[in-house]
Amino acid sequence: MEASAGSEAGRVRLIGLGNELLADDAFGILVAREAARRFPGLEVVETSESGLALLDYLSGVSCLLIVDTIQTGKAEPGTLYSFDAADLRAAPAGALHGAGLREVLDVADALGIGRPDLIRILAVEAADCATLGGPMHPAVESAVAAALDWIGAQVATLTRPGCGRRARSLR
Amino acid sequence: MAETLTTRRITIDPITRLEGHGRIEIFLNEDGAVDRAYFQVPELRGFEKFAQGRPAEDMPQITSRICGVCPTAHHMASTKALDALYQVEPPPAGKKIRELIYTTFMVEDHALHFYFLGGPDFIVGPQAPAAERNVLGVIAKVGIETGKKVIAMRRKLRELIALAGGKAGHPVFGLPGGVARPLSEEDRRKFQGAAAEAVEFGLFSLEAFRRLVLANSDYVELIRSDAFTHRTYYMGLVDEQNRLNFYDGSIRVVTPEGKPFASFTADRYVDYIAERVEPWSYMKFCFLKPVGWKGFTDGPDSGVYAVAPLARLNAAEKLATPLAQQAAEEYFATLGRPVHHTLANHWARLIELLYAAERMKELADDPGLTDPNVRTVPTATPREGVGVVEAPRGTLIHHYVTDSRGIIQKANMIVATQNNAARISLSVEKAARALVSGTNVSEGLLNMVEMSFRAYDPCLGCATHSLPGSMPLWIEVRNAGGERVAVLRRDSDGSIRRE
Numbered sequence: 001m002e003a004s005a006g007s008e009a010g011r012v013r014l015i016g017l018g019n020e021l022l023a024d025d026a027f028g029i030l031v032a033r034e035a036a037r038r039f040p041g042l043e044v045v046e047t048s049e050s051g052l053a054l055l056d057y058l059s060g061v062s063c064l065l066i067v068d069t070i071q072t073g074k075a076e077p078g079t080l081y082s083f084d085a086a087d088l089r090a091a092p093a094g095a096l097h098g099a100g101l102r103e104v105l106d107v108a109d110a111l112g113i114g115r116p117d118l119i120r121i122l123a124v125e126a127a128d129c130a131t132l133g134g135p136m137h138p139a140v141e142s143a144v145a146a147a148l149d150w151i152g153a154q155v156a157t158l159t160r161p162g163c164g165r166r167a168r169s170l171r
Numbered sequence: 172m173a174e175t176l177t178t179r180r181i182t183i184d185p186i187t188r189l190e191g192h193g194r195i196e197i198f199l200n201e202d203g204a205v206d207r208a209y210f211q212v213p214e215l216r217g218f219e220k221f222a223q224g225r226p227a228e229d230m231p232q233i234t235s236r237i238c239g240v241c242p243t244a245h246h247m248a249s250t251k252a253l254d255a256l257y258q259v260e261p262p263p264a265g266k267k268i269r270e271l272i273y274t275t276f277m278v279e280d281h282a283l284h285f286y287f288l289g290g291p292d293f294i295v296g297p298q299a300p301a302a303e304r305n306v307l308g309v310i311a312k313v314g315i316e317t318g319k320k321v322i323a324m325r326r327k328l329r330e331l332i333a334l335a336g337g338k339a340g341h342p343v344f345g346l347p348g349g350v351a352r353p354l355s356e357e358d359r360r361k362f363q364g365a366a367a368e369a370v371e372f373g374l375f376s377l378e379a380f381r382r383l384v385l386a387n388s389d390y391v392e393l394i395r396s397d398a399f400t401h402r403t404y405y406m407g408l409v410d411e412q413n414r415l416n417f418y419d420g421s422i423r424v425v426t427p428e429g430k431p432f433a434s435f436t437a438d439r440y441v442d443y444i445a446e447r448v449e450p451w452s453y454m455k456f457c458f459l460k461p462v463g464w465k466g467f468t469d470g471p472d473s474g475v476y477a478v479a480p481l482a483r484l485n486a487a488e489k490l491a492t493p494l495a496q497q498a499a500e501e502y503f504a505t506l507g508r509p510v511h512h513t514l515a516n517h518w519a520r521l522i523e524l525l526y527a528a529e530r531m532k533e534l535a536d537d538p539g540l541t542d543p544n545v546r547t548v549p550t551a552t553p554r555e556g557v558g559v560v561e562a563p564r565g566t567l568i569h570h571y572v573t574d575s576r577g578i579i580q581k582a583n584m585i586v587a588t589q590n591n592a593a594r595i596s597l598s599v600e601k602a603a604r605a606l607v608s609g610t611n612v613s614e615g616l617l618n619m620v621e622m623s624f625r626a627y628d629p630c631l632g633c634a635t636h637s638l639p640g641s642m643p644l645w646i647e648v649r650n651a652g653g654e655r656v657a658v659l660r661r662d663s664d665g666s667i668r669r670e
Contacts, residue, residue: 047340132221
């Protein structure tokens with residue numbers, strides 16, 4: 001990021017990752033859609049892409065929120081995990097799309113491509129991400145509300161002026 | 172079961188750097204030697220049920236969202252299935268725009284794989300420490316400028332795809348009988364400029380491959396090594412002169428000796444491709460029906476075949492563009508013909524990248540590209556249609572059967588990785604046998620097993636689907652001792668036989 005002060009400070013983008021055709025994998029997409037309605041000032045992206053495609057969504061903001069699906073198999077479906085990208089190596093393994101995020105950020109850093117100072121991830125434990133047209137697990141579906149609350153709280157904190165600067169000073 | 176108790180299971184999960192999920196499992200016997208190894212994928216269920224009752228015309232938009240890795244390939248195969256379903260031939264400009272967008276996509280996808288997914292294996296090197304075998308290691312080796320070039324190229328190509336075909340991650344240009352809108356002269360020039368750069372990029376990448384891989388005799392030896400070699404059949408799309416084509420043509424198969432075995436149009440795929448299910452995987456393993464299934468083994472008597480870059484170069488007699496043809500000649504002169512070395516997929520991928528770039532340039536140079544007549548509106552009653560393209564990862568087939576209103580009654584899809592599944596299992600098992608023994612399994616050895624797998628660039632998100640429509644399906648049941656106790660066989664006419 002070139003400029004975290006001024007106009008870009010406090011700019012927040014939400015990326016909903018997933019695939020709405022694949023049962024619980026729709027989570028990120030549904031959350032993004034609802035968030036776009038509920039938080040009009042928030043820039044919202046929904047995408048089914050993975051890996052390096054995420055590079056396209058990194059620049060231009062100081063804070064990035066990512067909502068995704070995860071399958072650790074070690075928690076009940078619907079369990080929410082929240083962590084910062086800086087902690088990604090310590091995150092539960094096996095994210096469906098987030099697996100490549102660490103590397104995407106490495107590429108961005110190595111090549112000097114702008115990326116947000118702060119990246120915060122919310123992932124839901126999914127039961128099924130492989131049934132085309134399949135229903136969402138009830139617990140995953142009801143986690144949508146909690147995810148939106150989480151986004152609301154993040155937006156309230158992060159859109160205060162100086163978010164980017166503060167995040168940087170913490171690193 | 173006694174077998175379970177004496178078998179140790181080692182799981183590599185997930186396979187790192189792969190877009191999607193896969194799992195290689197190695198079973199050791201009591202003596203610690205490899206008993207069996209294979210790759211397991213998360214099943215993608217319900218394609219047929221999902222498709223049933225939907226208007227066929229929606230399928231190109233829907234199927235492009237099945238997989239976040241190759242949406243353009245699904246969109247194109249689906250659109251071509253609609254051409255066949257509505258018995259309609261796109262006008263020349265419609266076809267050219269489709270192929271232009273498609274070759275642009277192939278350049279982008281191949282570049283991404285070579286540098287960032289396959290790169291750690293070959294650019295950084297198979298023996299490099301694990302800490303360096305990642306994308307940062309690749310950038311360190313090729314240089315930051317090259318890394319930037321790859322990213323810039325990728326972005327530019329994706330912008331062009333978006334310009335002509337809707338969002339790159341969600342293309343919407345294909346309609347039965349053509350494309351949604353013509354290409355402006357301004358857009359054509361943009362493609363022209365990008366294509367020229369892509370050709371340069373292809374040449375540059377091949378040069379980098381020569382410098383980083385071919386100049387290292389250890390790497391070349393590894394490529395040629397028996398552990399990564401299988402003498403199978405090879406499949407790929409070719410034009411009327413048996414030249415490689417990604418977008419259209421006949422499906423050509425050559426024998427392990429490189430001799431022509433079959434050439435057929437997509438609508439006859441059920442006569443040539445059969446599928447079987449193994450008890451340990453949801454994945455269906457394709458094999459050549461006229462040859463038959465002889466187990467996970469190679470050679471002319473086994474119906475196991477391969478798709479993807481290595482297979483495509485073997486299946487085609489030549490390439491239609493001069494620089495890529497020259498590169499292919501060097502490749503065959505070095506490795507023999509046909510090439511049976513799995514790891515040569517990386518080299519073949521770069522040759523294909525150059526071909527795609529040159530073909531992109533040819534199409535962009537064609538003034539006929541901007542002809543406003545881009546669609547033949549369908550008038551026929553739909554019934555059944557099969558569409559095929561070469562996805563970056565190999566032959567991709569979509570097959571729809573509809574009622575007279577175009578509502579889908581049956582649907583089937585054969586994705587690239589399914590075609591390759593049996594050979595991938597061969598590769599995984601052979602590498603495991605050669606490189607893993609005893610209980611001391613080092614990271615390096617596991618890495619080598621993964622390398623064989625990644626060379627195929629398998630796309631696992633959509634590698635499996637539910638019960639097929641008209642595809643032959645063989646189900647084999649084995650007891651704990653490995654003996655075959657029953658075979659349930661459903662042929663393409665729907666008849667079920669027990670053996």
